Amino acid sequence: MTTTTWEDLVTSALLGTDRRTPAADVLAPGEDAPVALLDAAALHTVRRRAGLVPAPAAPLPEPAPHDDRPPLPEAARRRLGRLLADRSGAASGGRRGTAPDLTELLPQWLAAANGHGYRAPASVLPALLDAARARTDLRPAALAFAGPRGLWLARFNPDWKFALRGASCRTALPSPDDEEAVRRLWEEGLFAERVALLGAVRSHDPGAALALLASTWSTERAEDRLMFLDSLRDGLSDVDEPFLEQALADRSRNVRSTAAELLSALPHSALAGRMAERASTCVGLDRTGGNAVIVVEAPHECDAGMQRDGVLPNPPTGRGQRSWWLGQLVESAPLTVWSSRLGGRTPEEILALPVADDWQGELHAAWCRAAVRQRDAAWARVLLGPPATPPATGPGTSSLAERSQLLSILPGGERAAWVAGFIAAHGLSEAFQLLGVCAVPWAEPLGRAVIDALDIARDAGSYPWSFSGVMGLAERCLDPEEADRLEVLTAVPDEPEGASPGAGGYWSEAFQRLVATLRLRAAMRAELSP
Structure with a gap:
């Protein structure tokens, strides 16, 4: 038995036998040092393997859940394999050649497969999760396609932990009528399962979903509260108002802001009424000059009530305080208030009115944000104006980003016709x-x-x-x-x-x-x- 340890042999190998000669119990007189070192390493290796005591077998993981969706057609399965294996990119020098870029077609393929309700083949799940890990734009569709088996598999690889917090993956959810199973999954499930459960219960009984969310609201992390609140956008209704009003006092600023934004999208909410009252005191009509002119008197302070209702007191760099406060009030007020406030005029007539003291840009931009938030297609059409109108002289905004948001409110055919004209x-x-x-x-x-x-x-x-x-x-x-x-x-x-x-x-x-x-x-x- 030698007294030289495995670590001693590794050190000699790393430093070299010329700098670190092996010990005497390894190196016999006249023996070549590197050969002796390798012989001793082989001996140690055999001894370590022979002396290994078998350990108890680890328990097998629970079986993957059943996925009852229909399988992919064979041709589509082969196509998916090629799409996931493709690593093509644009060639250098601006030339991309004539071959299609398969990576850009993967999102469309996933959307179509999910539309047909197919399940992902088990053999492609690792490559599918790897693709979703590399591209965040793929994650919702990829996780929906991977289904409950993809979520099950993601638990065994830390690289796929993003899937455990993805809200779009399908899981086997209990019936919304099974109160005990719903409560158990809500208290013990992964975040993705809880978001999916909240959506399922909400589609069945919005009041029950809010009660479920309220039961653990105070113990949730701030980022989770924000994501739960954001999930209320789908199916937002007046039933949500009491819960959102309470969220205005949340300890997280982001949660408070999101709650205020959602409340302002409910035209009959108390917050919308408060914002309408504040905005109405800032924007009015002046008829003293013969022609009607919109006059603006921006707020002089941002009081505690305004801040509780979501008005941020500190403007970004380059913005004046009063214009910043004004924009937030106007975008949060129901658009219906302006017809009565401005002499019973239609949106077209209101936007045609001159605005005194260079407030037009600020006021129209706030109305654009209000139209997007309230999904008001009538105001969006007027703010967009005819597509042939030069952008800088349009009735609403010259910003392409804001125009894109306004367009998203219109029906698909009207949207396409407007862009074609543009x-x-x-x-x-x-x-x-x-x-x-x-x-x-x-x-x-x-x-x-x-x-x-x-x-x-x-x-x-x-x-x-x-x-x-x-x-x-x-x-x-x-x-x-x-x-x-x-x-x-x-x-x-x-x-x-x-x-x-x-x-x-x-x-x-x-x-x-x-x-x-x-x-x-x-x-x-x-x-x-x-």
């Missing part, structure tokens, strides 16, 4: 954000407007890279039925005088990739059909 009048350079809120697949007027604009840009001889974002959206959002009609654009065009060198070839590649992607989407849709 592209026809102003081109694609400012349309990217607007396109992102349009329903997929794009309606024919919108798809035709995008393709026509891209064709005009190609004929102008510019490179397609300036339109890569729009082209990427077109690959994901155009109706796949358009593929055959676009085939003519895949040919290399004659380059006009003054065109960028080689631009025609690049455009040909871009349109070939577009057509190939549309055909691939059509194939995916057919493979998922029952």
Whole structure:
């Protein structure tokens, strides 16, 4: 038996036998030191393995829960494997080639599979969770597709712990009528299970869901209270008002702000009434000059009552205090108050009125936020104005972000027609954000407007890279039925005088990739059909 330990051998190996000679019980006289070291390591290894005492077997994990959704068709299963295995990306130098980007089609495939109600094959669950871990935009759809087995599997890998707090994964929920099972899962379940349970109970009995939430509200973490409160947006109604009023006194500022925002979206809530009263004292009509003019007197202070109702006292950098307070009051007041306050006028007539002392931008921006919060399509239409109107002179806002939010309130067909008109009048350079809120697949007027604009840009001889974002959206959002009609654009065009060198070839590649992607989407849709 040698007295040299395993750690001694490792140290000699790391430092080298020239710097750390093995001990005498390892190295015999005249023996080569490296050989002796390896012999001693082999001996230690055999001794350690032979002396290992078998440990009791660990208990087996509980079986994976049953998922009764129908299985994927075989062709769709193979397609999913290819989508999850793809690691393609845009090539350097601005050229992406003609092959479709499979990673960009995975979200659409997941949405379609969930729409059909398929369950994920067990063999793809690890790759599916890895993909969701790498891309947060995939998580809701990926976790819904993974279902209860995906949640079960995520418990065994710390890299997938995000799934245990995801609110969109499907779990086997008890019946909302089974009060004991509901209470047990609410008190003992994972966060994802509790959010899903709250939604299920809420769809069955909103009052019971609020009682369930109130039973543990004071013991929840601030971030969990915020997420529970945010889940009330779906199906928000006057039944929620008492609970939200209590949340205005929460110890978390974010919870208080969210509660105030939700209450202001209820036009008959007490908070909406208080905000209407405050806003009405700040905005009025002046008829003394012959023509009616909107006059604004911004608040001079942000008192405790305003702060309790969600008004933040400290403005961001670059904003004045009084304009900051005014904007919050107006956006939280019901839009219905302004017709009676401003002489019975319609939204069109109100927005046409001049506003004194350069308050128009602040006032109209607040009305835009109010229209989005209250989902008021009538006000949204007026604030957007006709699509051909230059953005800087529109009735509401020139901000593309705010226009996108206003568009999201309108019905899908009207939204697509408005954006198509905007592209026809102003081109694609400012349309990217607007396109992102349009329903997929794009309606024919919108798809035709995008393709026509891209064709005009190609004929102008510019490179397609300036339109890569729009082209990427077109690959994901155009109706796949358009593929055959676009085939003519895949040919290399004659380059006009003054065109960028080689631009025609690049455009040909871009349109070939577009057509190939549309055909691939059509194939995916057919493979998922029952």
